[in-house]
Amino acid sequence: MMYRIAIPFFALAILTAWFAPSRAAERPNIVLIYTDDVGYGDVSCNGQTTLRTPNIDRIAAEGVRHTDAHCSAATCTPSRFALLTGRYAFRQPGTGIARGDANMIIGPDTLTLPALLKQAGYTTAVIGKWHLGLGDGPIDWNKEIRRNPQDVGFDYHFLIPATGDRVPCVYVEQGRVVGLDPADPIRVSFGKRIDPNPSGAEVPPGSLKQMWSHGHNQTIVNGISRIGWMTGGQKARWVDEDMADTITHKAEEFLEQHRQEPFFLYFSTHDIHVPRVPHPRFQGKSGLGWRGDAMLQLDWCVGQILDKLDALGLRDDTLVIFTSDNGPVLDDGYVDQANELLGEHRPNGPYRAGKYSSFEGGTRVPCLVRWPGHVSPGTTSQALVGQVDWAASLAALVGASVPADQCIDSRNQIDALLGKDPVGRPHLIHEARNLALRQGHWKYIPPGQIRDGLGPWTTVSISRPGALYDLNQAIDERVDVAAEHPQILAQMQELHQRILAGADQPDRLGQ
Ligand code: NG6
Ligand code: CA
Numbered sequence: 001m002m003y004r005i006a007i008p009f010f011a012l013a014i015l016t017a018w019f020a021p022s023r024a025a026e027r028p029n030i031v032l033i034y035t036d037d038v039g040y041g042d043v044s045c046n047g048q049t050t051l052r053t054p055n056i057d058r059i060a061a062e063g064v065r066h067t068d069a070h071c072s073a074a075t076c077t078p079s080r081f082a083l084l085t086g087r088y089a090f091r092q093p094g095t096g097i098a099r100g101d102a103n104m105i106i107g108p109d110t111l112t113l114p115a116l117l118k119q120a121g122y123t124t125a126v127i128g129k130w131h132l133g134l135g136d137g138p139i140d141w142n143k144e145i146r147r148n149p150q151d152v153g154f155d156y157h158f159l160i161p162a163t164g165d166r167v168p169c170v171y172v173e174q175g176r177v178v179g180l181d182p183a184d185p186i187r188v189s190f191g192k193r194i195d196p197n198p199s200g201a202e203v204p205p206g207s208l209k210q211m212w213s214h215g216h217n218q219t220i221v222n223g224i225s226r227i228g229w230m231t232g233g234q235k236a237r238w239v240d241e242d243m244a245d246t247i248t249h250k251a252e253e254f255l256e257q258h259r260q261e262p263f264f265l266y267f268s269t270h271d272i273h274v275p276r277v278p279h280p281r282f283q284g285k286s287g288l289g290w291r292g293d294a295m296l297q298l299d300w301c302v303g304q305i306l307d308k309l310d311a312l313g314l315r316d317d318t319l320v321i322f323t324s325d326n327g328p329v330l331d332d333g334y335v336d337q338a339n340e341l342l343g344e345h346r347p348n349g350p351y352r353a354g355k356y357s358s359f360e361g362g363t364r365v366p367c368l369v370r371w372p373g374h375v376s377p378g379t380t381s382q383a384l385v386g387q388v389d390w391a392a393s394l395a396a397l398v399g400a401s402v403p404a405d406q407c408i409d410s411r412n413q414i415d416a417l418l419g420k421d422p423v424g425r426p427h428l429i430h431e432a433r434n435l436a437l438r439q440g441h442w443k444y445i446p447p448g449q450i451r452d453g454l455g456p457w458t459t460v461s462i463s464r465p466g467a468l469y470d471l472n473q474a475i476d477e478r479v480d481v482a483a484e485h486p487q488i489l490a491q492m493q494e495l496h497q498r499i500l501a502g503a504d505q506p507d508r509l510g511q
Contacts, residue, residue, distance in 0.1 A: 029319070034325060035322070040364050041347050045057040046349055059322050063368055064369050066382075069387075072363070073363065080325060082431075087388070102162070114266070119400050120398040122264045123264070127250045128266075129160045165334075169221040178236060200225020213333055222237065256312065321370075328355060330454045332355070351364050355455075358435075384423070384428055388409050389411045389416075397414050427495060442471070442488060444489065447465070465493070
């Protein structure tokens, strides 16, 4: 009896597997590895030979390497806001670098990339740096914190709430501080001093694990002084050296637990933001100081994720994207010898400036995309690609529809992202202290003060009518050709005005 029933079921299973389109063909898992302050030149697949990143390079070897891909802003919070909401951050006031106690800046009525994927049946997670605010009103870190990523489309979160250099220095999982002892409650302040212990500014410099250079001299956690004041939560405080291991293990756990269903993992690393305090097994290994060592650690994390996908048999079913939230920086507030030990390494590759700047180094970041069978291995794309498009692009990929009043700056550029469209976006805003505009190989920077350098910085003053660069002629934005091309300048100024006014919304069917 059993035998007679089993055969038809078995046959049916084979037939179903044979005829049904595979899930991978339509809706891949998505792993977005979002790194912090990693510059175009920090990965060896982008041409440098001073620092080897074999695991990151593996994504390029097995996928497409973009050479003109951009985060939306030259700092973290606005880039992440645009990535997750498909809206340029300048459209919403209060999206600059968020304080450690900032409230959730993604509004309740805002549709997000993870929410779109969830609608399409994905299980969604953010593991690592958040820096988009938490809560709604004064945050009590000793209770469940709402609003949190669960309120903007993520099923699961394990967070560094703001940055490694800002209090509170604790992880938050599903709205609660991990490992909190109720008898030792946490308090946080970004105004009044609440911490009676000696601050980073008060202790002898030699007593700190890493000395601060600017800012970063308030509450001391793990021998490193931070931005902001914090008391309590001693057992819950993170150990910087273990941070990469901790979040990588969480990511591996998530992959294991959700191997059977479509998932979206936004793996948001602390590396290589300051303070750069890699695990001892990476310390001193790059020869470039803590910054280079943090890159080696990041490369290890990427290898762990790729290996886990292999081990779970998910390699072919998973779209992997590796990129960064803003350009590189050297001295960003701690004395870690990033400048002194730099040698020949060029964190921004051939581009000008880095983090905080409107020049290309501020937003032109590594961007590697792998999806076996769908992205040609070992290819390079020069298409203009912007992270603000990924909400609409990934939504299109998984068959989720975006209402017209949501993700308003996001265009479906999935073909460009997958390396199939060599042109990409017609134009793209770069947000820094002012809003620069790319259109094809032209770059317009409006009048204003622009940061130059990688820390320490100088300021470049761009006077009226603004600067125009032809990146085909000179990639380093040192030759202003505004006077020679008044028509192009005028046309780009007009486009700039239209985009700022929100009058250049994409035609989603056409784009
Ligand atoms: C700046 C910090 C810098 C870094 C940055 C945010 C000072 C002097 N500088 O204000 O160290 O934390 O904010 O970086 O405090 S980001 O990558 O998260 O945008
Ligand atoms: Ca950053």
